[in-house]
Every structure is written in structure tokens, then in C-alpha cells.
Amino acid sequence: MYPMHKVEKKIYIAILRGINVSGKNMVKMPALVKAFERLGFENVKSYVQSGNVIFLSEPAETENLQKRIAEQIEKELELSAPLLVLEESYLKKVIENNPFAQKNGIDLSKLHVTFLSKDPDKAKISKIEPEKYLPDEFIIIEKVIYLNCPDGYGKTKLHNNFFESKLKVDATTRNWKTVNALVELAGS
Numbered sequence: 656m657y658p659m660h661k662v663e664k665k666i667y668i669a670i671l672r673g674i675n676v677s678g679k680n681m682v683k684m685p686a687l688v689k690a691f692e693r694l695g696f697e698n699v700k701s702y703v704q705s706g707n708v709i710f711l712s713e714p715a716e717t718e719n720l721q722k723r724i725a726e727q728i729e730k731e732l733e734l735s736a737p738l739l740v741l742e743e744s745y746l747k748k749v750i751e752n753n754p755f756a757q758k759n760g761i762d763l764s765k766l767h768v769t770f771l772s773k774d775p776d777k778a779k780i781s782k783i784e785p786e787k788y789l790p791d792e793f794i795i796i797e798k799v800i801y802l803n804c805p806d807g808y809g810k811t812k813l814h815n816n817f818f819e820s821k822l823k824v825d826a827t828t829r830n831w832k833t834v835n836a837l838v839e840l841a842g843s
Contacts, residue, residue: 666743666841671706671736672827690731743841755803766831769800775822
């Protein structure tokens, strides 16, 4: 008899775009959690009402997880919502690499992170003129856009639709508090 090799499970975070915003795409978090559990994921937890789900799964490509989750949500909740699945370790690196969080005098409550579905084309990035959007600032590092919006995210032009239009990739944004809370919850 050969010993069974136990596969170490990984922690993932799914972030859905456009859930429970302005009365659209309304989803109760317990129903969303159940949809994840029916896929066989374990320790499923949601955070706030905007479609953040932490779960444990056997290691898999995040794109495959995204596809499975999107199909399940469409089937079970009759909702089509763009989503990204990130590994917990990736989200930790996003936090560690935030160039704005390390600056003196930055109001952390004005920081946001926009997650992109893929690396944007450098030529498209170069066409955006950052000085046009001051005092709001952004820094793009691979598939992440770090935002500093001193007057608040509600007043910035640097929102999901802006970046999707300019970069031709899907985007979803979370405030800094949420990004940190997701990592904290994932580790608990």
C-alpha cells in the first residue's frame, strides 16, 4: 500500500465587480457563500456586501477558478458579474508594494487598489496623462493600479470605467481598508 499524498490547500480571494451597487446585481452574501460551497470550496467567508469571498481550495490556476465560479454564480444566482480570483500570497504582495502607503502624510483612507484582469499594454498606459487628473494619482504595476484620491474615490475620474476604457482590460477596485481586511480575514 502506498501512502496517500495529501494536497495542501490554498487560500484564494474572489472579488466580484458591480455586486450590490446602486440597487443593481443584488446578491445576499449567504447565497453567494453557498454557491462557493457547492463548488466544493471550504472555509468560505464573505466580507462586506460588495462581493468579496475568501475560500480554501486545492491549488488551481486562478483563471480556471474564475471560470468555474462565474458559471456557478450565473447558474445558481442568475447573475453575470465579472470577477477576479487572487491568491492570498498575491494580495499580501499588493499590500507590501503599495507605493502610496509608504509615503509620509498620506491619508490611508483615500487609498484604493484597482485590480486588472491582465497586464495592460505599455503603449496604452503611456497614452494616459497623469497630470490631467491631479490631485488624484495612480501608479500601475503589472496587473495592479494603486490609487491615491485625496478628495475621495467618489470624486475621481480614475474609476473602473476610465481604466477599462483606456487600457482595454477588465477592472475592479477596492478601498485600502478592504484590501487589508481581506488579507487579515484570509489568515484567520
